[in-house]
Amino acid sequence: SSGINAEYGDRITYMTDDVVTIFLVIDNMAKTLANMLVRVMREPRVYEKMVAEIREADLDSLQSMDKSLRYTEMVILETLRLHPTLMRGIRTTKHENTELNNGLVIKGTGMIFFGHLVLHRSSKYWKDPYEFQPERWENGSKDITPFTYLPFVA
Numbered sequence: 001s002s003g004i005n006a007e008y009g010d011r012i013t014y015m016t017d018d019v020v021t022i023f024l025v026i027d028n029m030a031k032t033l034a035n036m037l038v039r040v041m042r043e044p045r046v047y048e049k050m051v052a053e054i055r056e057a058d059l060d061s062l063q064s065m066d067k068s069l070r071y072t073e074m075v076i077l078e079t080l081r082l083h084p085t086l087m088r089g090i091r092t093t094k095h096e097n098t099e100l101n102n103g104l105v106i107k108g109t110g111m112i113f114f115g116h117l118v119l120h121r122s123s124k125y126w127k128d129p130y131e132f133q134p135e136r137w138e139n140g141s142k143d144i145t146p147f148t149y150l151p152f153v154a
Helices: 011-042 044-056 062-068 070-082 116-120
Strands: 088-092 111-115
Antiparallel strands (some): 088 111
């Protein structure tokens, strides 16, 4: 009963992995959409701007939607900044005695845990970090400090 069936081989394991993956993707999408809707409904200015954009958008194809729903994209990016899909990330050091930007040295090799939520709400990198401001994304990621926006990094 190792999950491997003589007739089907490893298909049961693969199917289980697929089902779990689909569940996790749908769960994360649902949480992101719920957080976005709550944020938009709490901000009448954002709601009005987003609804006006959607009403005027060219929805004939994915390419035209991508071009005509720019503010909606900014709302999604800002939602993911304040409500990342993952709460923490893990990285391993590849070299002995790794020195970080702040001068801290990790002796030997090891793991580094970092919090997305802390990073995304740090006043060191974000002006008014707790405020929902989709406009901060008007220039794309050009105004964002590299490696300070990591909504999907595990």
